[in-house]
Amino acid sequence: xxxxxxxxxxxxxxxxxxxxxxxxxxxxxxxxxxxxxxxxxxxxxxxxxxxxxxxxxxxxxxxxxxxxxxxxxxxxxxxxxxxxxxxxxxxxxxxxxxxxxxxxxxxxxxxxxxxxxxxxxxxxxxxxxxxxxxxxxxxxxxxxxxxxxxxxxxxxxxxxxxxxxxxxxxxxxxxxxxxxxxxxxxxxxxxxxxxxxxxxxxxxxxxxxxxxxxxxxxxxxxxxxxxxxxxxxxxxxxxxxxxxxxxxxxxxxxxxxxxxxxxxxxxxxxxxxxxxxxxxxxxxxxxxxxxxxxxxxxxxxxxxxxxxxxxxxxxxxxxxxxxxxxxxxxxxxxxxxxxxxxxxxxxxxxxxxxxxxxxxxxx
Numbered sequence: 001x002x003x004x005x006x007x008x009x010x011x012x013x014x015x016x017x018x019x020x021x022x023x024x025x026x027x028x029x030x031x032x033x034x035x036x037x038x039x040x041x042x043x044x045x046x047x048x049x050x051x052x053x054x055x056x057x058x059x060x061x062x063x064x065x066x067x068x069x070x071x072x073x074x075x076x077x078x079x080x081x082x083x084x085x086x087x088x089x090x091x092x093x094x095x096x097x098x099x100x101x102x103x104x105x106x107x108x109x110x111x112x113x114x115x116x117x118x119x120x121x122x123x124x125x126x127x128x129x130x131x132x133x134x135x136x137x138x139x140x141x142x143x144x145x146x147x148x149x150x151x152x153x154x155x156x157x158x159x160x161x162x163x164x165x166x167x168x169x170x171x172x173x174x175x176x177x178x179x180x181x182x183x184x185x186x187x188x189x190x191x192x193x194x195x196x197x198x199x200x201x202x203x204x205x206x207x208x209x210x211x212x213x214x215x216x217x218x219x220x221x222x223x224x225x226x227x228x229x230x231x232x233x234x235x236x237x238x239x240x241x242x243x244x245x246x247x248x249x250x251x252x253x254x255x256x257x258x259x260x261x262x263x264x265x266x267x268x269x270x271x272x273x274x275x276x277x278x279x280x281x282x283x284x285x286x287x288x289x290x291x292x293x294x295x296x297x298x299x300x301x302x303x304x305x306x307x308x309x310x311x312x313x314x315x316x317x318x319x320x321x322x323x324x325x326x327x328x329x330x331x332x333x334x335x336x337x338x339x340x341x342x343x344x345x346x347x348x349x350x351x352x353x354x355x356x357x358x359x360x361x362x363x
Contacts, residue, residue, distance in 0.1 A: 100268030
């Protein structure tokens with residue numbers, strides 16, 4: 001993860017791709033001197049800014065113009081007619097929350113033609129995440145044949161969804177006896193369908209797939225009878241719900257909220273901490289008003305504000321991984337039992353489930 005150095009109120013990010021201005025005629029002939037743009041922002045490349053920090057944006061006007069508009073995330077936030085040669089605007093980057101946003105300077109010439117100076121703004125969270133670790137309270141058996149992709153309690157019962165890395169038809173959803181690790185009810189998918197996250201809402205279990213673009217549904221009260229399927233575009237990684245919407249990850253920093261009756265997208269948000277985006281969001285769980293997510297390839301779980309996308313806590317599970325991984329693979333699987341407030345964690349092919357608390361280091 002790259003860290004961005006903040007100098008004063010403006011952070012210059014050299015690693016961003018500078019989008020070429022729209023409507024600009026780019027002449028490749030080196031003998032022809034490139035003309036100055038009609039107007040332009042005076043900062044270089046793109047911006048990274050703390051959400052709550054107001055930034056003075058300076059604009060240089062290079063020819064007589066009819067008007068100038070500053071458009072942030074598709075909304076006009078400033079407007080001038082017959083602008084002077086120098087402009088300054090107090091820019092609030094937090095208008096639309098954290099994440100990568102567009103910032104455009106739209107110039108209209110006297111003849112009606114237009115020029116746009118396109119930039120990106122990476123809006124960082126003002127919140128420094130609280131650092132936590134895990135305290136192990138208890139262990140339960142877990143099947144080492146389970147490539148765990150989803151883990152969830154429903155009415156006190158534990159359910160698990162698995163993947164199929166060997167394309168052998170190992171993808172399944174199962175009701176699991178937590179005291180023995182035995183799958184008491186299960187339903188599988190054929191080889192070639194790689195199961196990912198699961199969640200249960202209104203007696204329906206939802207199971208997304210990695211690259212098959214399908215979400216399968218099962219009847220919890222009918223021995224996991226297959227009910228139907230939904231189609232979606234893109235990869236599926238993690239899945240949870242907040243009681244009204246399905247919440248889905250796709251391996252990036254983007255979280256998608258979906259309608260449980262249609263699987264259509266309701267809204268999306270990006271997950272950022274005070275340094276930048278948190279990618280590789282994998283298995284998800286929702287409890288205590290927050291989204292908890294495994295960060296793939298790391299030993300970290302993050303808690304996320306479901307409205308703003310800001311990371312609130314970073315939970316270091318290194319001690320747990322050293323105990324639990326053994327011959328298995330990465331940490332993956334978060335389940336919260338609302339009936340007794342227990343948090344259960346596991347990993348892919350691990351031999352145990354771990355009951356834990358999230359606590360400050362040293363406790």
